[in-house]
Amino acid sequence: MTTIHVPARVGPIDPLQASKTASSFASALRGCATAVSDVTSWTRAHGVPANWSGNAADAADHAMTIFARDCDAMTAALEKATTACDVYADQVVQLHEDRDQLVTDRVDLNKAIDDLIADIEGADASQTEPLQARADRLKERVDHLVERIDTFWKRVERAEDRVIAALTSVDTVGEGAKAATGKGRVDTAALKDELAGLGDDADAVNDWWKDLSPAEREALKISxxxxxxxxxxxxxxxxxxxxxxxxxxxxxxxxxxxxxxxxxxxxxxxxxxxxxxxxxxxxxxxxxxxxxxxxxxxxxxxxxxxxxxxxxxxxxxxxxxxxxxxxxxxxxxxxxxxxxxxxxxxxxxxxxxxxxxxxxxxxxxxxxxxxxxxxxxxxxxxxxxxxxxxxxxxxxxxxxxxxxxxxxxxxxxxxxxxxxxxxxxxxxxxxxxxxxxxxxxxxxxxxxxxxxxxxxxxxxxxxxxxxxxxxxxxxxxxxxxxxxxxxxxxxxxxxxxxxxxxxxxxxxxxxxxxxxxxxxxxxxxxxxxxxxxxxxxxxxxxxxxxxxxxxxxxxxxxxKDANDYAFDWVKDEVTYQVEKEIETTKEEIKDSWDKGTDWVGDRYDDFSGLWR
Amino acid sequence: MNRVSSMLPMARTLLGVALALAVLAALTSCSLDASGDDESGGGESAGGEAKEFKAEMDSLARELLPDLVEAIGSRPEELEARFIERGGFGVWDYQAGSTWEVKGEPRLDKVEQVLTDHGMPVERPGTTSDITATQGNVRVSVSWDEGAAISTATLEFNTLDAAGGDDEYAEQAPPTDYLGFLR
CATH class of the missing domain: 3.40.50.1820 (Alpha/Beta hydrolase fold, catalytic domain)
Structure with a gap:
């Protein structure tokens, strides 16, 4: 009895936990960041009312300064978190596409294995060699696919680790304050100046935007x-x-x-x-x-x-x-x-x-x-x-x-x-x-x-x-x-x-x-x-x-000249309106006449009744 | 007949001529003039046209939709009828439409049968759809399209004439969920 070594079918690929709608979380986070950024800007721009004075005014001014600083720390934290989530959302979309491809390849490969098994069952000893060659080629494909699946899950893990690390790096006020004053903080005012310098040149704007880092783009979208x-x-x-x-x-x-x-x-x-x-x-x-x-x-x-x-x-x-x-x-x-x-x-x-x-x-x-x-x-x-x-x-x-x-x-x-x-x-x-x-x-x-x-x-x-x-x-x-x-x-x-x-x-x-x-x-x-x-x-x-x-x-x-359409319409319309009104007037005169004769008839009946 | 009512015919004549002349004036000034009219169409006093159109289309949809969806073989996820204004002109279309994924061969013969059974003259194909059928002021159209990824059915109900004058009613009317008409 001859044995042919057929590779095992490739097992199912687990679904991704992260949804393709992960970007909606980034959007929500961006909305929060913009709201906090707006508060920061407003507080910095306004301070205490001009007609306040004395110790209470100084205290209020101080409190507002502290408040603005804390808001800015929150903004910086949210900028970092949103950037991380946005990058992660893009990765999730790509990962879903890659998983779909792996699933397709797995289905194809398993079908090829099933076909080989069916052929083996109907074959005689003389076909052993070519069948084994097919099995070997399939084994290579299986090994390659299993390796790709393994790499895929490592990428998933890395993406998750990165977003978690980014989020945990700014989950306290102190860390937010550090992010706000740190070297890596994006200078959005400088970016706006650069953008203004490009004027209406859309190509230049596009090149400039593509050259920005994800953090710079995100910071500008928030501010x-x-x-x-x-x-x-x-x-x-x-x-x-x-x-x-x-x-x-x-x-x-x-x-x-x-x-x-x-x-x-x-x-x-x-x-x-x-x-x-x-x-x-x-x-x-x-x-x-x-x-x-x-x-x-x-x-x-x-x-x-x-x-x-x-x-x-x-x-x-x-x-x-x-x-x-x-x-x-x-x-x-x-x-x-x-x-x-x-x-x-x-x-x-x-x-x-x-x-x-x-x-x-x-x-x-x-x-x-x-x-x-x-x-x-x-x-x-x-x-x-x-x-x-x-x-x-x-x-x-x-x-x-x-x-x-x-x-x-x-x-x-x-x-x-x-x-x-x-x-x-x-x-x-x-x-x-x-x-x-x-x-x-x-x-x-x-x-x-x-x-x-x-x-x-x-x-x-x-x-x-x-x-x-x-x-x-x-x-x-x-x-x-x-x-x-x-x-x-x-x-x-x-x-x-x-x-x-x-x-x-x-x-x-x-x-x-x-x-x-x-x-x-x-x-x-x-x-x-x-x-x-x-x-x-x-x-x-x-x-x-x-x-x-x-x-x-x-x-x-x-x-026909465009205006002639209008002149013809006006001509027809005047005729139409006059004819329509003549008809309407004739109807109204007739109605009045009918009503008048009815009235005379009614009065005649009234008077006749009196004499009866 | 009192004096006021006796002047009405003359006033209407003058108004008609005035409106006609307004277009003429528009030509000479190239203004896109179209004055508010007093009797029908675009005027605020047209009264009830939007409501009437809505009632007509809702009634037809209530009657037709269960059979139509059965003929198509699957139901849309959403199908809401609402008024949509054409630009800022104060004329309103009432419409409902949905595009959803369908499997298998097109079932247009069954759709046509349903429309015919409901006494609607059918045009197949329509100008931009596979089947259209009209009843009164309502058009129903169905398309079966193949895309690169999926096949879809598109089902639309819309009024043929636009409603004029009922801005407040049309603007405030909540959408009507046509899926509620399904058994």
């Missing part, structure tokens, strides 16, 4: 989350963590104040913070079909008090640093930080459509400029609304927004990892004028520019060549019954040419025209203007193609 979160060139993950810290801080502070004690500004701030929170929560439990994980949502801009309180915010579905395709959606008038959920809904719908075929997607609702935030329905109610509406007449805000958009896109380019992402910019309404301004005035480093519901492609842009985009990569969608698209005109007044015109030279893609509407149903007109991302619409289908880098359907551009 200045607003700065880190909103600086173009800093990677998406770090911006998101910092902005979420700021958001949590605002929500925590404002929700703990009784509503009737909040000032008007605080109420507005809370409204914007809650809108950002809602936008982040939009995907709920939805799964990303390319990763099988929950959708990755990132808060790329969070400045709720920017632009005189209108607020700036940008939310990304998917990670633009790693996505194959990225789209930036620029909203138009009526939008500000409080309306981000509606913009985010559009972005998320586009994400869901385009995040397919194995190509990863990131779509960004970018409310990062000061759009004229007028609601047409309220336009006549308050002088402020009318004043803000006045800004729609000019391109000032589109010009200022164009610069900000251009810088934001540069930031995305700087943080892009791996193969260059296909990047699309989609401007809607006044946002299309803003995006065109960015392209014309500052250079838009995107692969395509799409203008939808556009009132004009900005002054100074006569045709597609003035936008400086790659050839054939300017797309336009204009619904015939979208009244905003009737405004485009060349000349000093207005926001420039209608980009849907044939002679403008853009690729015009079909969109649903929307129902005709009348002046007494302006809501339908607004719906027509805001339907470009509607579920199952022709427009959404074409936008999906564009952001995936494919070509949409293309139709002939308009030959």
């Amino acid at each position: 200045d989350p607003d700065l880190v979160g909103n600086t173009n060139g800093i990677p998406t993950g770090d911006r998101d963590e910092s902005n979420r810290t700021s958001l949590a801080r605002d929500l925590d502070r404002l929700r703990n104040v009784p509503e009737d004690e909040l000032s008007t500004e605080e109420k507005e701030l809370l409204k914007r913070a809650e809108a950002a929170e809602d936008a982040l929560a939009l995907p709920g439990s939805d799964k990303d079909r390319n990763t099988g994980e929950p959708v990755d949502v990132n808060l790329l801009v969070y400045q709720p008090a920017a632009f005189d309180g209108d607020g700036a915010v940008a939310v990304s579905y998917g990670d633009p640093d790693t996505a194959d395709n990225t789209a930036v959606i620029v909203p138009g008038i009526t939008n500000d930080g409080s309306t981000i959920v509606g913009n985010a809904e559009d972005a998320y719908r586009l994400f869901d459509e385009a995040n397919q075929k194995g190509d990863s997607m990131a779509t960004i609702a970018w409310m990062g400029y000061d759009a004229p935030s007028v609601n047409p329905a309220d336009a006549w109610d308050t002088p402020e609304e009318i004043w803000d509406m006045g800004s729609v007449i000019t391109e000032d805000k589109a010009e200022a927004g164009g610069l900000l958009l251009s810088q934001f896109v540069d930031g995305l380019r700087a943080t892009d990892e791996g193969e260059r992402s296909h990047l699309s910019v989609i401007g809607h309404s006044y946002g299309s004028t803003t995006a065109a301004n960015a392209a014309h005035d500052h250079g838009l480093h995107a692969d395509s520019l799409t203008l939808i519901g556009s009132p004009g492609a900005s002054g100074g842009v006569h045709d597609v060549s003035d936008l400086g985009m790659p050839e054939g990569k300017v797309y336009v969608g204009s619904a015939d019954n979208d009244f905003v698209t009737w405004l485009g005109r060349e000349g000093d007044v207005g926001m420039g040419e209608d980009p849907a015109q044939k002679d403008f030279g853009a690729k015009v893609f079909p969109v649903d025209p929307g129902p005709e509407f009348h002046a007494d149903d302006i809501g339908q007109g607004i719906e027509n203007h805001t339907s470009y991302f509607n579920p199952d619409s022709t427009s959404l289908a074409n936008l999906t193609e564009i952001v995936q880098g494919d070509e949409p359907q293309v139709v002939e551009g308009r030959e």
